[in-house]
Amino acid sequence: MATPRELKERIDSIGETLKITNAMYLISSTKLRKARKDLDETEPYFTAVQQMMDFTMKHLPEGYTHPFLDLREDIPDKNTRRAILCITADKGLAGSYNHNILKITEEKLRPDSNDTLFLMGEVGRHYFAGKQAHISGTFAYTIQDPTLSKARSIASFLLERYQKGQIDELFVVFTHMKNSLEMEPVVKQLLPLNHLDDTNYFKHKKKKDYQEEILLNPTPDEVIEKVVPNYLAGFIYGVMIESFCAEQSARMSAMDNANKNGKELLDDLKIQYSRVRQSQITQEITEVAAGERGTKQHE
C-alpha cells in the first residue's frame, strides 16, 4: 500500500493538472463561441461558392479548355506533382482532431514521389518534420485568426505554383463540422477544377444533362480567370474557419473529459488517502494502548 505521503503528492499533482485542463477548457470555450459565430456567417458563402462553381463548370461551352481545367494527362500518374494543403492545430491536447488529419494526409501522400506538403499548424509541421516528406519551406501561414486576406494570399501562393507547373494537382485536408458536435476529416481536390467533388465535370457535360443556354460574360476565359482565384480564396477561407472551429470544439470536449477523469481520480485517491491515514492512526493507537498495557502489567 502506498504511504500517505506518496498519495498526498499524487493528489497535489493531479490537482495542478486539473487547473491547467480547466483553464484550457475555459479558453477553448470562449474561442469556440467566436469561431462558431464566424462559421455561421461564412456557411452561406461556403455552400454558395461551391454551387456557383458547379454551375459554371456545367455551363462551359462544349470543348472548352483552360489551364485550370487541364487534367495534365500527358504526365504519367506516378510523376504528377501532388500538393497537399494540410490543416492541423498549433497545439495538441485536442482529442483525435490532429491525429485524424495526419492519418488522412499520410494516406494521400505517396512515398517516393514528387508530392509536396503545405502545412498549416505546428502539430502537422512537427509530425512531418521527422518523416521523409517534402515540405514547402516558404509556405508559412498560421491557423490562428483566419482572415480573408490570409486566404487570398494562400490561394494566390498555390495558384501561382499551379500555373507555373510546379504542382499538377492540389488537395486540401481539413476537418468538416457535420454539426456542432460531430466532425470528420475530409479530403477535397481543388485543382484542376474538373475533379471538384470527385466528379468529372466533362463527363457530365457529354451526357448533356443541362437544357438552358447560359451565357458566360464577356468570355468564358475572362469568367474563369476572374472567378477561379476568388473561388479558391473563398474555399480556403471557409476551410480555415471550419477547421478552427472544429479544433476549438475538439479541444473543449477533450478538456472536459480530462476534467471529469481528473476529478474521478482525485476522488478515488482522496478516499484511499483517508483510509491509509485512518489505518495508520488506528495502528498507532493500538500500539500506544498495547505499550501502556505492557507497562501496567510490569508494575
Added chain:
Amino acid sequence: MDELFQLRIIATNKSFYEGKAKSLVIPTSTGERGILAHHAGMMCAINMGELRFQTDGGEWRSILVGAGSMSVNNNQVLVLVDTVETLEEIDIERAEQAIVRAQERMRQKQSQRQYMMSQAAMARALSRLKYKDKNN
C-alpha cells in the same frame, strides 16, 4: 406592377440580402451591367465597385462589393462577392493607410505574386475611397 426576381447577395462573412428585387446593376470589367426580371441565363465576373439594386418596395440601395461572380438562372440571381460594405462601414483612414502600405510594399523588390497582391490591395483601397467620395 413591376416584375420581380429573386436576389441573393452573399459575402464571405455574411448573407447581405435575400429577397425580391426589381432591378440590379453590377460592376463588371466591361462596365456596369443591368439586370431585370426574366433576364436570360448568364454568368459573369464582378469587379470591385458599386452595386445598386432596387428592392421590391421600390427603394434603391447602394453598396460597395468586392470581386466575385454573379449567376442568373430561372429568374434567380446569385451575387457572390468577397466583401460587402455600406457607405457607413467604409473607413477612409483605413483605406488611406492601406494605400500607403501598398505603395511602400510596391517600392520594395518583390516577387511578381507579391506585387500583384499589393496592387490588388491598393485597388481595393482606391475603390473604397472612390465610392465614399462619390456618395458623400
